[in-house]
Amino acid sequence: MRDKRKKVCLVVCLLVLWAHLFIAPVLADMVATVAWVFDGDTIKLSNGTKIRYAGINTPEVAHDGQPAQPLADEAYLLNRRLTRGRQVRIQVDKEKYDQYGRMLAYVFLPGGTFVNGALVEKGLAMVYTTPPNVRYDQDLLTLQRRAMRERVGLWASADPGKEPFYIGNTRSRRFHGPSCHLGQKTGRRNKVVYRNRLEAFYDGLSPCKKCNP
Structure with missing residues (x-):
């Protein structure tokens, strides 16, 4: 009986350790101040960390001789108005960094505003789900569908495409x-x-x- 209890205790301890090592780091949030805004979906924190918003994609601003995509400047301006110089809460998902070393994150303002979602809601960003980072994919998709129905931002004159399928x-x-x-x-x-x-x-x-x- 004593051996059985020891085994149960060992299993419980291992589960707690596993949760601490693999789940807690994913759920942990970071609070920091936004020092710079690069475009509609990329910022830099005061500690130097570069953040790429997870789950969305905004139009590209002008760079390397290429002109800005439609509504890129509007997305940048909204992102800057919401975040620059403000303290934000940074939440990561299962995959923390992209191939460029930027932290992939969901960004929240002190009052609870979901910045990634605010850009989608205004039609200034599209849902860009990249598994395994799917924590807010349904929330973002709900906002995108509303923007599409209301034909705001990028959806005001969205191209259905020319391919047969x-x-x-x-x-x-x-x-x-x-x-x-x-x-x-x-x-x-x-x-x-x-x-x-x-x-x-x-x-x-x-x-x-x-x-x-």
Whole structure:
């Protein structure tokens, strides 16, 4: 009986240790001041940490001789108005950094405003889900669908596309043109065929960066 209790205690201790090592770091929040705003979805904190907003993508501002994409400046200005010089709460997900070393995060103002969501709600950002970071994907998708229905921001004159159909991958959360080799490789279980781009956006999928449908 005593040996059985020891085994149970050991299992419980291991579970607590596992939760501390793998769950707590993901759920832990950081509070810091925003020192600089680069564009609609990238900021720098006063401690030097560069933050890329998780779950969304805003139009590209002018850079390297390329002109700004439509509404890029509006997204930047809203992000700057909300965050620059203010203390924010930074929340990370399962994957903490992107390939450029930027921290992937959800950003909240002291009053609770979800900055990532505010940009989507105004139609100045699109949902850009990248598994395994899916903590707020449904919240962001709800805001995007509302913006689409109200035709605000990017959705005021959204292009449905010219292809006869588009191939969606529910696993990668991307959609492709019919000739894209990545789309053609999509397994039957994860494949969805859309009549136009707007249907894919409404389901929360984002354009493939290879074929840019």
